[in-house]
Each structure stands twice: as structure tokens, then as C-alpha cells.
Amino acid sequence: AQSVTQPDIHITVSEGASLELRCNYSYGATPYLFWYVQSPGQGLQLLLKYFSGDTLVQGIKGFEAEFKRSQSSFNLRKPSVHWSDAAEYFCAVVLNYGGSQGNLIFGKGTKLSVKP
Amino acid sequence: DAMVIQNPRYQVTQFGKPVTLSCSQTLNHNVMYWYQQKSSQAPKLLFHYYDKDFNNEADTPDNFQSRRPNTSFCFLDIRSPGLGDAAMYLCATSSRRDQPQHFGDGTRLSIL
Numbered sequence: 709a710q711s712v713t714q715p716d717i718h719i720t721v722s723e724g725a726s727l728e729l730r731c732n733y734s735y736g737a738t739p740y741l742f743w744y745v746q747s748p749g750q751g752l753q754l755l756l757k758y759f760s761g762d763t764l765v766q767g768i769k770g771f772e773a774e775f776k777r778s779q780s781s782f783n784l785r786k787p788s789v790h791w792s793d794a795a796e797y798f799c800a801v802v803l804n805y806g807g808s809q810g811n812l813i814f815g816k817g818t819k820l821s822v823k824p
Numbered sequence: 825d826a827m828v829i830q831n832p833r834y835q836v837t838q839f840g841k842p843v844t845l846s847c848s849q850t851l852n853h854n855v856m857y858w859y860q861q862k863s864s865q866a867p868k869l870l871f872h873y874y875d876k877d878f879n880n881e882a883d884t885p886d887n888f889q890s891r892r893p894n895t896s897f898c899f900l901d902i903r904s905p906g907l908g909d910a911a912m913y914l915c916a917t918s919s920r921r922d923q924p925q926h927f928g929d930g931t932r933l934s935i936l
Binding site: 754 | 914916925927932
């Protein structure tokens with residue numbers, strides 16, 4: 709089935725530690741790829757996007773993501789987590805074909821907690 | 825700053841009493857979206873407008889309607905809210921359907 713998978717529902721890391729949030733998609737062609745962050749009670753903020761080109765994408769707040777076509781993955785990374793990074797992170801794709809063309813399709817999200 | 829503004833941030837209504845949520849944008853984007861987000865879930869697309877063209881998702885309940893009187897404003901009308909409609913409602917915009925979406929801060933709807 710076509711889907712966006714974020715295998716980790718909840719991750720806890722210590723402040724200053726590195727972070728990697730996983731995202732896999734299962735679509736026939738490479739969709740457009742996004743990471744959004746949502747703080748409690750807030751809307752979603754775009755962290756970064758991948759359309760084509762360089763597979764390592766830099767985003768805001770020190771985040772980066774790497775697109776790996778062979779693994780159908782678009783994992784989000786940050787070398788040193790800050791307490792303010794505690795939030796929910798959503799991986800999302802936009803399909804450019806088919807019945808859902810143009811719809812933003814979300815993974816179920818990964819909640820990040822940061823330990824002092 | 826150009827942005828997406830949702831009003832009110834919190835809305836309480838009674839079971840069965842119609843309610844309207846509003847969204848405005850200063851980005852001059854062609855596309856406006858409404859999402860429903862329940863606790864600990866991803867946003868679920870209800871419908872979107874591409875300019876004045878309205879597109880309803882197949883599984884959006886008939887209870888939900890939308891209006892877009894001009895480029896800047898979009899409204900979500902819930903005709904007879906049920907307890908299951910309590911959620912965060914998010915408005916978003918984009919210049920084109922395949923471009924990044926810009927979200928408002930949402931309206932949290934409670935049903936008494």
C-alpha cells in the first residue's frame with residue numbers, strides 16, 4: 709500500500725545529543741518530500757523540503773535531511789538537540805501523479821522529548 | 825510578515841449548534857486548505873480551494889462546508905457539530921498544489 713511511515717512514535721534524547729528521525733515512503737515514483745514540526749497547540753512549520761538535486765537538504769533550526777532513493781527514505785537529522793526542539797515531527801510527501809495528486813500525505817508523526 | 829491567520833484560536837460550541845472558523849492569508853497564495861487534526865494524529869485534509877475551484881475529499885462528512893469569498897479569506901462551516909468533531913482545525917496555503925504549505929496556528933474546537 710502507498711504510505712508514509714515514521715516507525716518511531718516517541719523518541720527521547722538528551723540535550724546536546726544527536727538526533728535522527730526516520731521516514732520511509734512507498735510510492736512508485738519519487739514524490740516531493742517535506743519535514744514539518746509542530747509545537748504543542750501550534751500549527752505546522754516547514755523545516756525543509758526535497759524536490760530534486762542534491763540529496764542532502766539543509767533546513768531551518770539546524771536540521772538537515774538526506775534523501776536516499778535506494779531506501780525510499782528521507783531521514784531528518786540534527787547534530788545537537790536543544791530543549792526547544794521538543795515537538796512533534798511530521799514527514800510528508802506530495803504526489804505528482806494519480807488520484808491523490810497534489811495532496812500532502814503525512815506520516816503519523818514522531819514525538820520528540822528532550823532530557824535536560 | 826506574510827502569514828496565515830486563524831480566528832479564533834479557541835472555539836467552544838454546543839452539540840448541534842452551527843459554528844464557523846475563519847482563515848485569512850497575506851501570502852496571496854492560490855491554494856487554501858482545511859485540515860482536521862485530532863490528538864496525537866496527523867492532520868487530515870478536509871478540502872481545498874484552487875482559486876475558486878472547490879475540491880472536497882471523498883471522506884469529508886457532509887456536515888463540513890467551506891467558503892472562499894476572495895483570495896485572502898476562507899471559512900470552514902460545521903453545520904451540526906457532533907462530539908466527534910472536537911479537534912484542532914488547521915488552515916494552510918500554498919502557491920501551487922505541489923509547493924510547500926504554510927500553516928496557521930489552528931483553531932481548537934470544543935463541543936459541549
